[in-house]
Structures are given as C-alpha cells and as structure tokens.
Amino acid sequence: MCGIIGIIGKSEAAPRLLESLRRLEYRGYDSAGIAVVTPNGTQRRRAEGKIRNLETVITDEPITGTVGIGHTRWATHGAPSVRNAHPHTSGAVTLVHNGIIENFAELKAELIAAGHEFTSDTDTEVIAHLLDATLKTGASIKDAFKDVLDRLHGAYALAILIEGENELMLGARRGSPLVIGWGEGEMFLGSDALAVGPFTNRVSYLEEGDWVIVTRTDADVYDHKGFRVNRPATTVPTSAALVEKGAFRHFMEKEVHEQPESCQRTLSAYLDPVAKSVRADIKASIDFKDITRLQIIACGTAYYAGCIAKYAFEKIAGLPVDVEVASEFRYRTPAMTAGSLAMAVSQSGETADTLAALRWCAGEGLKTAALVNVHTSTMAREADILWPTHAGPEIGVASTKAFTAQLSALLSLVVCAAVQRGKIDAAQEAHYVQLLLETPGLISQALVMDSELSKVAAIDLSKSSDVIYLGRGAMFPLALEGALKLKEISYIHAEGYAAGELKHGPIALIDEKTPVVVIAPDDELFEKTASNVQEVAARGGRVIMITCVPEKVPALSGDAAKSLKIIKGPACDPFIAPIIYSVPIQLLAYHTAVHKGTDVDQPRNLAKSVTVE
Ligand code: F6R
Numbered sequence: 281m282c283g284i285i286g287i288i289g290k291s292e293a294a295p296r297l298l299e300s301l302r303r304l305e306y307r308g309y310d311s312a313g314i315a316v317v318t319p320n321g322t323q324r325r326r327a328e329g330k331i332r333n334l335e336t337v338i339t340d341e342p343i344t345g346t347v348g349i350g351h352t353r354w355a356t357h358g359a360p361s362v363r364n365a366h367p368h369t370s371g372a373v374t375l376v377h378n379g380i381i382e383n384f385a386e387l388k389a390e391l392i393a394a395g396h397e398f399t400s401d402t403d404t405e406v407i408a409h410l411l412d413a414t415l416k417t418g419a420s421i422k423d424a425f426k427d428v429l430d431r432l433h434g435a436y437a438l439a440i441l442i443e444g445e446n447e448l449m450l451g452a453r454r455g456s457p458l459v460i461g462w463g464e465g466e467m468f469l470g471s472d473a474l475a476v477g478p479f480t481n482r483v484s485y486l487e488e489g490d491w492v493i494v495t496r497t498d499a500d501v502y503d504h505k506g507f508r509v510n511r512p513a514t515t516v517p518t519s520a521a522l523v524e525k526g527a528f529r530h531f532m533e534k535e536v537h538e539q540p541e542s543c544q545r546t547l548s549a550y551l552d553p554v555a556k557s558v559r560a561d562i563k564a565s566i567d568f569k570d571i572t573r574l575q576i577i578a579c580g581t582a583y584y585a586g587c588i589a590k591y592a593f594e595k596i597a598g599l600p601v602d603v604e605v606a607s608e609f610r611y612r613t614p615a616m617t618a619g620s621l622a623m624a625v626s627q628s629g630e631t632a633d634t635l636a637a638l639r640w641c642a643g644e645g646l647k648t649a650a651l652v653n654v655h656t657s658t659m660a661r662e663a664d665i666l667w668p669t670h671a672g673p674e675i676g677v678a679s680t681k682a683f684t685a686q687l688s689a690l691l692s693l694v695v696c697a698a699v700q701r702g703k704i705d706a707a708q709e710a711h712y713v714q715l716l717l718e719t720p721g722l723i724s725q726a727l728v729m730d731s732e733l734s735k736v737a738a739i740d741l742s743k744s745s746d747v748i749y750l751g752r753g754a755m756f757p758l759a760l761e762g763a764l765k766l767k768e769i770s771y772i773h774a775e776g777y778a779a780g781e782l783k784h785g786p787i788a789l790i791d792e793k794t795p796v797v798v799i800a801p802d803d804e805l806f807e808k809t810a811s812n813v814q815e816v817a818a819r820g821g822r823v824i825m826i827t828c829v830p831e832k833v834p835a836l837s838g839d840a841a842k843s844l845k846i847i848k849g850p851a852c853d854p855f856i857a858p859i860i861y862s863v864p865i866q867l868l869a870y871h872t873a874v875h876k877g878t879d880v881d882q883p884r885n886l887a888k889s890v891t892v893e
Pocket residue numbers: 579580581582583625626627628629630631634677678679680764765768889890
C-alpha cells in the first residue's frame with residue numbers, strides 16, 4: 281500500500297531516495313517523506329501530496345548524507361498531512377512503515393501513561409516510541425527490535441534508522457512485503473523489487489515474520505522465532521524500460537497498448553503453439569478431474585476476471601465455479617465442499633483480503649492455487665499451485681494488462697480443465713488453443729479503435745455524470761469492469777448491469793443525459809442484447825454500442841436512430857471476446873479521464889496493491 285525505500289549507500293541519499301519514491305508513487309501518494317543521517321543527526325523532510333511536493337521541500341532545504349529511508353503514503357490512520365507523513369520519530373528511532381498496527385490504541389495509551397508525547401495521528405508512531413523506550417532500558421538493538429516486533433499485532437513492513445548507528449538499518453516484514461537489495465558496497469531495503477530497481481537487481485525476499493539488521497555490506501536475517509535464517513539473493517529480470525512511460529502520456533495508456541505482448545507472454549506459458557495443446561507442465565500442475573468445485577476469490581478487477589472465467593469453466597469444462605469478493609468471503613464462514621480448489625486471482629499477490637481468504641481455505645484443508653502477476657508475492661509462495669501471469673510490472677493504478685493476462689491464463693486453464701474432465705477431445709482442444717493464440721493479433725486490431733473511442737469519450741462520456749454499462753453472459757462482468765474502470769479514473773458515476781436485468785429496475789435511470797455503453801460481441805446472446813438497445817433508445821437513452829457485427833443491429837427510426845453510436849470492433853469468437861472487448865472498455869475510460877483532466881495513473885484516494893483490510 282505505501283512504498284518504502286532504505287539506503288546505506290556510497291553517494292548522496294536524498295536524490296536516490298526521491299528516484300525510488302517516484303517509482304513507488306503508484307503505491308500511495310497522499311504524502312511522502314525521507315530521513316537522512318547527516319553530520320548533525322538524522323533529519324527529516326516531509327510533504328503532503330505527491331513526490332513533486334517533497335522534491336520542492338528538499339530543494340528549499342537540502343539534506344546531505346549517504347544513508348536514509350523514504351516513504352510514500354496511502355493514509356489509513358490519520359489524515360493525509362505533513363504531521364502524519366512518514367518517517368516518524370521518537371528519540372533515537374526514525375522509521376517508515378507500510379501496514380496497520382491493530383493494537384496501536386492500546387500501545388499508545390500505555391506509552392502516553394509512561395509520559396510519551398505523540399506528534400501524529402498515525403498507528404505507526406507507536407512503533408518508534410516503543411522501540412526508543414525499549415532501547416533506553418539498555419537492551420541491545422537486536423533484542424529491543426525483537427521485543428517490539430513481538431508486541432505488534434497487525435501488518436507491517438518497516439525500515440528503521442537508529443541515531444548514532446550511522447551505517448545500520450533495521451527491517452521487518454509481516455503481512456506487507458519487504459526486500460533486501462544487495463549492491464556493491466551498499467545495501468538497500470524496499471517494499472518491492474521496483475523500489476531498489478534503480479540501484480540493484482539482486483534482491484532477497486523476506487519471508488513472513490522475518491526481520492533483518494542491515495549494514496553496509498551484509499544483512500543478518502532472523503525468522504519470527506529469532507533464529508538466524510538464510511534468504512538467498514536472486515536476480516530480478518525487471519528491466520528499467522518496463523517501468524518507464526516511454527512515448528506514452530500515462531502508464532495506463534502504455535499498459536493498454538502493451539497487451540498484445542503481455543497476453544502473448546502469458547499464453548506462451550500455458551499453451552504449446554506447435555502441438556496446439558495446453559502445455560504439459562500446466563497439465564501436470566493439476567488434475568481438474570479430481571476437482572469437484574472451483575472457488576475463486578479476488579478483489580476488484582481481478583474479481584471480475586474470475587467472474588468472466590466462471591462462464592467458460594462451467595460451459596466448456598462442466599466445472600462448478602463460485603466466485604466471491606475476498607473481503608466478504610473471509611468473514612462469512614463459507615461452507616466448503618471436499619475436493620474444492622481455492623484459487624486466488626491477484627495482480628499483486630499481496631491484497632490483504634485475498635491473501636486472508638486463501639489462507640482460510642488452506643486452513644480448511646483445501647488445495648490452493650494462486651494466479652498472480654508478481655511471482656515472488658506472498659500468495660505465489662503460499663499457495664500449493666502457482667499459475668503465473670506475465671503482464672510485467674503494472675504501474676497504472678487502474679488494472680489493464682494484468683486483467684487481460686488473468687483472462688488469458690484463466691481461459692487456458694478452462695481448456696486444460698475441459699480436456700482433463702473429458703469434455704473436449706484433442707481436436708476441440710486444438711480449436712480453443714488456436715483461438716487463444718489469435719488474441720494478441722486481435723488485441724492489436726482492437727487498439728486501432730483508439731482515436732474513435734477518444735472522440736466518443738470526449739463527446740459522450742466526459743461531460744456526463746452517470747454512465748451505464750450493459751452486457752450479457754461473460755460480457756456482464758466485463759460491463760462491471762468497464763464501469764469500475766470509468767469511475768476509478770474519471771470519477772464519473774458508472775454502473776454495470778446484466779442487460780437482461782435492465783427492465784427489472786435500472787431502466788428507470790435511462791434518459792438523454794445518461795450514456796449507455798453496450799458490449800455486444802457476435803455471440804448467441806447478440807439478438808437479445810440488441811433488443812435491450814431498442815428498449816433504451818425507445819426511451820430516449822443514448823447508446824454507444826461496441827460490436828463486431830454492426831450489420832446485425834436492427835435499424836432504429838427517427839430520433840432513436842440519432843441516439844445510437846456503433847463502434848466496430850474486430851470479429852472474434854465468443855470464447856475470447858472478453859479479452860478483445862476489454863480493450864475498448866479500457867480505452868473509453870482512459871480517454872474520458874484524459875478529457876476530464878483527472879490524474880489517470882494516480883486517481884484520488886486509490887493506491888495499487890491494497891495490503892490493508
Ligand atoms: C482496479 C484495480 C483494483 C484491483 C484490486 C485487486 O483497476 O486495479 O480493483 O484489481 O485492488 O488487486 P490485486 O489484483 O493486486 O489483488
């Protein structure tokens with residue numbers, strides 16, 4: 281949720297901390313701050329809002345030293361303000377934190393009773409006070425740190441400086457990831473590999489409950505019991521190019537346009553293009569014959585990917601599927617049946633609710649799978665089966681290429697399940713595989729709709745205060761995803777409905793001011809969706825219909841004809857239509873936000889990777 285960087289470096293820390301924070305800004309942008317070990321002690325600079333505000337503060341009041349920590353915040357406890365911006369400090373301790381300390385109120389009361397004065401409204405500040413107080417008892421840094429960690433309930437990733445220990449950093453991870461970066465004569469801590477990416481590509485991932493004492497040349501890692509452990513360094517492949525915008529205006533635009541490649545990469549991991557079959561290693565990872573029911577758990581866009589997959593799993597593989605938002609699933613004591621497979625779908629692999637739901641399923645004795653884009657994430661490491669997506673780093677807060685990569689992987693697994701459950705033969709397997717292999721080319725064709733969608737966004741959507749999205753079958757969850765995408769980046773109220781539900785209530789919303797986006801591929805439900813278009817147009821509604829078969833849309837007469845805009849997409853089989861039709865949906869939201877002038881990559885109140893409940 282928040283971004284963390286720590287550096288014991290050889291050159292000036294402040295510009296390096298800022299460089300890393302700019303890369304981490306997608307994780308939160310309510311406020312930011314750094315602390316640097318200077319000849320006059322550890323000093324802080326903090327600012328409300330984005331990293332550029334912090335840059336101004338540092339330009340006005342420079343800070344010199346080669347060791348420091350930095351943080352970009354997504355507020356949980358305490359409003360976004362300078363006073364609540366990290367780093368927080370107490371006596372000798374200065375620290376940054378990602379996560380939530382659930383027992384902070386109790387700890388704070390105890391510390392206040394002991395005479396501590398707090399300067400922020402955050403939960404984080406209690407950790408600084410607690411550690412400082414423990415150090416003052418004469419405990420060693422190692423013992424004091426362990427004692428404090430044992431008293432914290434909740435989630436944390438921490439990077440900590442101690443006054444007087446000028447080449448030392450402490451780190452800890454529980455619930456929120458933390459990596460150690462290994463440089464040449466310098467060391468780093470980061471909330472993910474991207475944080476330390478500008479300085480090194482050699483990282484060690486801390487395990488749940490680990491804590492670490494980092495010096496200039498080494499890192500001593502301990503597990504939650506206090507035993508020394510080895511967390512080997514791995515080389516991360518992420519190239520700098522993947523996290524730069526290049527010629528695009530926004531990361532979201534770049535990521536939408538990357539989808540031919542990101543889907544291709546993902547499909548290549550699941551499908552054998554020569555044998556026209558699901559790859560042998562994927563078939564070996566699971567036997568869907570033994571699975572009685574699939575429970576998909578996810579949040580937001582990943583949840584909609586799961587909802588779309590349900591249609592295909594049930595229709596083609598005959599596998600019963602339940603899909604539920606993880607925040608509900610985890611607290612409602614679901615009745616699970618033996619033989620169920622629990623599958624978490626997640627870009628980050630760290631979303632707190634999805635992770636908790638997955639752990640709950642594991643605790644119930646279910647087999648678990650994680651379909652995740654970050655292959656080193658907690659879900660990836662904890663699930664019995666890892667099904668990776670290969671979208672590459674997704675920086676735009678609104679998920680796009682991760683979504684279509686999820687669909688690519690899920691639909692490949694549908695084919696796997698259908699084969700293993702004896703629902704399709706080799707020829708049909710080859711047919712579905714071929715359809716999936718055609719998606720990268722079709723996505724490229726869909727991207728050609730860009731300028732037309734930009735015009736529609738400017739004329740029809742950007743001035744509206746409400747938009748309705750309609751779809752049937754797998755296009756219903758895509759309509760929900762379209763509405764989510766629009767509201768999160770353009771702040772326009774949008775709702776998705778199953779087109780058949782329209783007359784059960786939502787049709788009352790139809791008027792000339794409310795555009796209705798209809799997603800209508802050439803499938804068995806097309807005629808029914810087209811009838812819904814008639815119903816909307818007959819009531820004065822403005823329809824934007826995205827379809828590859830405009831010739832099949834019944835002609836409208838009079839004013840109704842004028843209120844219908846058809847945008848032609850590439851012809852595609854209904855099996856892969858959710859992937860292809862994602863593109864116009866994403867572009868509509870993107871261009872609407874650009875025309876409105878909102879912050880596309882960092883929409884208000886949001887952050888990538890929701891690692892708190
Ligand atoms: C919307 C969006 C979110 C995420 C959700 C789950 O564009 O990005 O709805 O899909 O927060 O995140 P992950 O996939 O990381 O579990």
